[in-house]
Amino acid sequence: MAVRRVAGIDEAGRGCLAGPVVACAVILPPDHGLVGLTDSKLLSAGRREVLAPQIRHGATAWGLGLVWPGRIDSINILRATFEAMGRAVRTLSQPPDCLLIDGNKILPEEVLLPCWRRAGHSSPCPRQKALVGGDRTEPAISAASILAKTFRDKLMRALARRWPGYGFEIHKGYGTSAHYAALGRLGPSPQHRLTFRGVRSALPAPQEGWLWRNPRDKPER
Numbered sequence: 001m002a003v004r005r006v007a008g009i010d011e012a013g014r015g016c017l018a019g020p021v022v023a024c025a026v027i028l029p030p031d032h033g034l035v036g037l038t039d040s041k042l043l044s045a046g047r048r049e050v051l052a053p054q055i056r057h058g059a060t061a062w063g064l065g066l067v068w069p070g071r072i073d074s075i076n077i078l079r080a081t082f083e084a085m086g087r088a089v090r091t092l093s094q095p096p097d098c099l100l101i102d103g104n105k106i107l108p109e110e111v112l113l114p115c116w117r118r119a120g121h122s123s124p125c126p127r128q129k130a131l132v133g134g135d136r137t138e139p140a141i142s143a144a145s146i147l148a149k150t151f152r153d154k155l156m157r158a159l160a161r162r163w164p165g166y167g168f169e170i171h172k173g174y175g176t177s178a179h180y181a182a183l184g185r186l187g188p189s190p191q192h193r194l195t196f197r198g199v200r201s202a203l204p205a206p207q208e209g210w211l212w213r214n215p216r217d218k219p220e221r
Contacts, residue, residue: 008140016173063091
């Protein structure tokens with residue numbers, strides 16, 4: 001069967017200490033005409049902001065999926081990234097025949113299949129292919145990389161207004177020296193991934209006689 005719709009998939013924020021991991025899926029038409037698509041990390045912020053609306057306008061379909069820190073802590077970042085990618089596929093307005101995923105792993109069936117069914121599809125899940133460096137070579141993956149990055153950057157600027165002092169608007173949650181210094185002063189915020197090294201070390205020491213408990217847990221009564 002001929003492949004008609006290929007969705008490129010990429011994520012942003014997987015290695016951050018704070019904020020959600022954001023995945024994007026993009027289906028581009030063969031004659032998309034978009035110029036300058038590549039890995040979002042190779043583009044300036046200004047260039048990404050120029051390309052993002054062009055991608056949204058020119059795409060056959062596009063969708064985003066987010067997984068927040070609490071969920072990341074409970075299932076680990078790799079599984080959370082898969083979940084975000086599955087959610088992005090679920091939100092596509094047109095079902096893809098094939099998924100091209102940046103990296104060296106495809107989505108596990110136990111993640112993709114529920115998302116596929118929740119989207120209302122009774123057909124088998126689309127074929128998948130992992131492509132190392134695909135964000136530089138496959139236009140649909142490049143487009144997904146740019147949309148995921150620009151959306152997440154905007155979201156982190158909003159989170160910086162809600163939780164000031166950490167510099168989210170500058171480092172976007174990555175582990176910079178300024179971010180670590182803020183963690184040392186303020187301790188983790190509700191947007192921090194408590195299981196990540198560097199955040200764990202900023203947690204207050206447990207009191208004597210108490211077992212360590214996730215600060216997000218409600219206190220026992």
